[in-house]
Amino acid sequence: xxxxxxxxxxxxxxxxxxxxxxxxxxxxxxxxxxxxxxxxxxxxxxxxxxxxxxxxxxxxxxxxxxxxxxxxxxxxxxxxxxxxxxxxxxxxxxxxxxxxxxxxxxxxxxxxxxxxxxxxxxxxxxxxxxxxxxxxxxxxxxxxxxxxxxxxxxxxxxxxxxxxxxxxxxxxxxxxxxxxxxxxxxxxxxxxxxxxxxxxxxxxxxxxxxxxxxxxxxxxxxxxxxxxxxxxxxxxxxxxxxxxxxxxxxxxxxxxxxxxxxxxxxxxxxxxxxxxxxxxxxxxxxxxxxxxxxxxxxxxxxxxxxxxxxxxxxxxxxxxxxxxxxxxxxxxxxxxxxxxxxxxxxxxxxxxxxxxxxxxxxxxxxxxxxxxxxxxxxxxxxxxxxxxxxxxxxxxxxxxxxxxxxxxxxxxxxxxxxxxxxxxxxxxxxxxxxxxxxxxxxxxxxxxxxxxxxxxxxxxxxxxxxxxxxxxxxxxxxxxxxxxxxxxxxxxxxxxxxxxxxxxxxxxxxxxxxxxxxxxxxxxxxxxxxxxxxxxxxxxxxxxxxxxxxxxxxxxxxxxxxxxxxxxxxxxxxxxxxxxxxxxxxxxxxxxxxxxxxxxxxxxxxxxxxxxxxxxxxxxxxxx
Amino acid sequence: xxxxxxxxxxxxxxxxxxxxxxxxxxxxxxxxxxxxxxxxxxxxxxxxxxxxxxxxxxxxxxxxxxxxxxxxxxxxxxxxxxxxxxxxxxxxxxxxxxxxxxxxxxxxxxxxxxxxxxxxxxxxxxxxxxxxxxxxxxxxxxxxxxxxxxxxxxxxxxxxxxxxxxxxxxxxxxxxxxxxxxxxxxxxxxxxxxxxxxxxxxxxxxxxxxxxxxxxxxxxxxxxxxxxxxxxxxxxxxxxxxxxxxxxxxxxxxxxxxxxxxxxxxxxxxxxxxxxxxxxxxxxxxxxxxxxxxxxxxxxxxxxxxxxxxxxxxxxxxxxxxxxxxxxxxxxxxxxxxxxxxxxxxxxxxxxxxxxxxxxxxxxxxxxxxxxxx
Ligand SMILES: Nc1ncnc2c1ncn2[C@@H]1O[C@H](COP(=O)(O)OP(=O)(O)O)[C@@H](O)[C@H]1O
Ligand SMILES: [Mg+2]
Numbered sequence: 001x002x003x004x005x006x007x008x009x010x011x012x013x014x015x016x017x018x019x020x021x022x023x024x025x026x027x028x029x030x031x032x033x034x035x036x037x038x039x040x041x042x043x044x045x046x047x048x049x050x051x052x053x054x055x056x057x058x059x060x061x062x063x064x065x066x067x068x069x070x071x072x073x074x075x076x077x078x079x080x081x082x083x084x085x086x087x088x089x090x091x092x093x094x095x096x097x098x099x100x101x102x103x104x105x106x107x108x109x110x111x112x113x114x115x116x117x118x119x120x121x122x123x124x125x126x127x128x129x130x131x132x133x134x135x136x137x138x139x140x141x142x143x144x145x146x147x148x149x150x151x152x153x154x155x156x157x158x159x160x161x162x163x164x165x166x167x168x169x170x171x172x173x174x175x176x177x178x179x180x181x182x183x184x185x186x187x188x189x190x191x192x193x194x195x196x197x198x199x200x201x202x203x204x205x206x207x208x209x210x211x212x213x214x215x216x217x218x219x220x221x222x223x224x225x226x227x228x229x230x231x232x233x234x235x236x237x238x239x240x241x242x243x244x245x246x247x248x249x250x251x252x253x254x255x256x257x258x259x260x261x262x263x264x265x266x267x268x269x270x271x272x273x274x275x276x277x278x279x280x281x282x283x284x285x286x287x288x289x290x291x292x293x294x295x296x297x298x299x300x301x302x303x304x305x306x307x308x309x310x311x312x313x314x315x316x317x318x319x320x321x322x323x324x325x326x327x328x329x330x331x332x333x334x335x336x337x338x339x340x341x342x343x344x345x346x347x348x349x350x351x352x353x354x355x356x357x358x359x360x361x362x363x364x365x366x367x368x369x370x371x372x373x374x375x376x377x378x379x380x381x382x383x384x385x386x387x388x389x390x391x392x393x394x395x396x397x398x399x400x401x402x403x404x405x406x407x408x409x410x411x412x413x414x415x416x417x418x419x420x421x422x423x424x425x426x427x428x429x430x431x432x433x434x435x436x437x438x439x440x441x442x443x444x445x446x447x448x449x450x451x452x453x454x455x456x457x458x459x460x461x462x463x464x465x466x467x468x469x470x471x472x473x474x475x476x477x478x479x480x481x482x483x484x485x486x487x488x489x490x491x492x493x494x495x496x497x498x499x500x501x502x503x504x505x506x507x508x509x510x511x512x513x514x515x516x517x518x519x520x521x522x523x524x525x526x527x528x529x530x531x532x533x534x535x536x537x538x539x540x541x542x543x544x545x546x547x548x549x550x551x552x553x554x555x556x557x558x559x560x561x562x563x564x565x566x567x568x569x570x571x572x573x574x575x576x577x578x579x580x581x582x583x584x585x586x587x588x589x590x591x592x593x594x595x596x597x598x599x600x601x602x603x604x605x606x607x608x609x610x611x612x613x614x615x616x617x618x619x620x621x622x623x624x
Numbered sequence: 625x626x627x628x629x630x631x632x633x634x635x636x637x638x639x640x641x642x643x644x645x646x647x648x649x650x651x652x653x654x655x656x657x658x659x660x661x662x663x664x665x666x667x668x669x670x671x672x673x674x675x676x677x678x679x680x681x682x683x684x685x686x687x688x689x690x691x692x693x694x695x696x697x698x699x700x701x702x703x704x705x706x707x708x709x710x711x712x713x714x715x716x717x718x719x720x721x722x723x724x725x726x727x728x729x730x731x732x733x734x735x736x737x738x739x740x741x742x743x744x745x746x747x748x749x750x751x752x753x754x755x756x757x758x759x760x761x762x763x764x765x766x767x768x769x770x771x772x773x774x775x776x777x778x779x780x781x782x783x784x785x786x787x788x789x790x791x792x793x794x795x796x797x798x799x800x801x802x803x804x805x806x807x808x809x810x811x812x813x814x815x816x817x818x819x820x821x822x823x824x825x826x827x828x829x830x831x832x833x834x835x836x837x838x839x840x841x842x843x844x845x846x847x848x849x850x851x852x853x854x855x856x857x858x859x860x861x862x863x864x865x866x867x868x869x870x871x872x873x874x875x876x877x878x879x880x881x882x883x884x885x886x887x888x889x890x891x892x893x894x895x896x897x898x899x900x901x902x903x904x905x906x907x908x909x910x911x912x913x914x915x916x917x918x919x920x921x922x923x924x925x926x927x928x929x930x931x932x933x934x935x936x937x938x939x940x941x942x943x944x945x946x947x948x949x950x951x952x953x954x955x956x957x958x959x960x961x962x963x964x965x966x967x968x969x970x971x972x973x974x975x976x977x978x979x980x981x982x983x984x985x986x987x988x989x990x991x992x993x994x995x996x997x998x
Binding site for chain 1 (some may be wrong): 654655657658659661662663665666668669670671703704706709710712716718719723724744745746914951
């Protein structure tokens, strides 16, 4: 079985991504400037989210030479008040591709340890300047690095490293890159603006190349509950992933060196004098349950070899042949291969079986996946036509594929756990919409968690009408995992769902002033491209989007008819006020009277009652 | 016969009293309606009134009256109903304005009304809207607009030995003989409201076309046939129909109609005789005894008149009229059927083929003779 590490060494990932940078959103100076901003801002927000810190993010973009025409070099700096990174990890995090801390299964903006490095890479390629990272993770020392990337080797080259005393944690990253602000400016400003809508608990400031400052202070003081890291769902898994999990679950035969021997002695609590084969085995038997796995494996081997450490040091284990119950080793002293039989009934035999052949299928399922109990595991084994005790390490390639297929097809697994998701929450979303658009009507909904292909997701959606919203709606604000999506609108599933809606049915006609805010949260957003701009139309996601939009549209529709009634009542009051006095004037002369009839009181009562009706309808609208 | 000065004065007095009475009556009608609205408001109620429905389903033919009338359906107009409030106010204004016109004996045209409204901040979208409100006033009061001194723009004319006496302000008591001016007198507000004093004529000839009217004056048809000649100018305006009725009722003159030999001509005569569905809400606009003497479809053959083919719309009009209850018998039905059979028509001028005076020398005397037996 070839390991993952080996694969990476064949082609440098940096090289790979260099030649595929278009996919990651670095296709031209305009797009690249925008994408670089996104990657750094999103990293800052991710870092703060993870530690529950209310984010303060400062973004600056300054031209190196303001008089040059675009495209030209810019210095892009993003500073945050997050947890920072330990000095030792900084070069790796910013100088290698696929290094990241967000691989665990939970919702985050970044995903593959890719974004920051791609931006740095792009900067380096276009301006030949190193990235500067200043970070403090202890609020005492700030480490400042200047790093270049070695693209061939996927390795950071530290150009400069200094330290400084500080009083706050946080990280500042700064790169020099070729960009076109005159073209990208609009999108970047939109991005910052829209980000602050979906991240109401963050303060974001943007200082642009023309020295304009855009400041979006936080208007929500609580951070939404952070997501928890969870184990994968069987539906969201493929052959490659299973292979990796098996490797992780298997335990290599430990090398028996001095350090290991010393560890075993300490774990068993034996003195150096009393460290004989029999005393080791006696003690181990008593303490077996408390011993770490490594120790148990070594002792199991000893039990069959019947050797103490002195002897053990002179051999090398060659093969543990479980089916034939033979343990073979190379004896350095005799320079020949020897073997002993293993007693299948012994405890030690079982221990070795686990190590060498991996866990039984049912254990593998219950231990490494979310929400699978022993009963389901057995039922699944039957469904997949595997023995429940089948050892994972003994699966052939074909069996692996069969297992993977069966995991996809088995329908009795529980729905994916959604505790790994971090939706914003209906309340902050509504607050944001109100603050941004000052609308006459707003409604928000958070759908219950659902899943596609084993990945849980939650749809949050808001709809707002009138107020500061410009006409010609619906204007759609798309978000995924708290990232605004601004490019490639045409092919997005959210827009598809919005465009399919017959607004006339909801009493929304003409060029209505209304917006829709859609937020998809998932451990894996099915982006159409690595540029993370549009979401593919997965049936389950589309369905949830539709349900959310229908729910909100109905609310808007009842607002519209109430508003219609309120408007009618107001209009009636106005009509009475205008025409009744005229009628009074005409009929006075017509009937030959001198004095106008006493209609004022009647008119006032009627107008007051119509206005009250209008008020009531309006209040009802507000309360909804 | 000589009349004494005293007698003359008494006559004038009684005539102007008649005009005064009519004015009083109209003002009284308006006042009654106004007072009802006033009382409603005074009592803290939203004023309302009912108005006969003029929808097609409520227009029925009355065999006895021999005209179209409105049925019993009526609609309530309430000032509380915001959809009706505007037209309610418009109608109130119109009544108010008609009251002023009648009091001051001033006349106005339909177009005047449209513009006058603007001085009182009563908006009409366009003239057709104000025209409609005028019909509403007619329907509510069962009085033609002319009674409120509101006249259409179109004019027709009259010629013949008829003495009239004006009642309009500034001309009260003045008399006029309508044979003094050979172009004829236009039938406007002053003539419509004038007293008809005396005449030597024995018949009224209503003719469809201005050209023939002039010919008839030139040929002295008024003297030769002791007649008053009226040019209806196509479909006769209401004031002309009122005058025709008065000539018939007050001066006891028979009325005959002479039109083009086509379906439209036939219907011009019919409207003089029994009104139009459009004016079903009004009485006193019809001359049930009026007679259509030609040009008939059967005349086309009989007088060998040059013809022109009927158009599509002529033919369609024939079929429409076949459904009208008034075209179910007599010459009305007979001639309509022949028009449809011939699918050709002849104008009054067609007689010129046989000489310009052929129509007055030959055709007219025969028709007058025939009229006696109709
Ligand atoms: N502002 C920051 N504060 C703390 N840690 C950061 C910051 N930016 C990046 N990191 C760390 O560096 C890693 C690599 O970042 P990146 O290349 O953007 O990958 P990703 O965001 O996909 O994980 C992150 O996973 C995170 O651990
Ligand atoms: Mg990132």
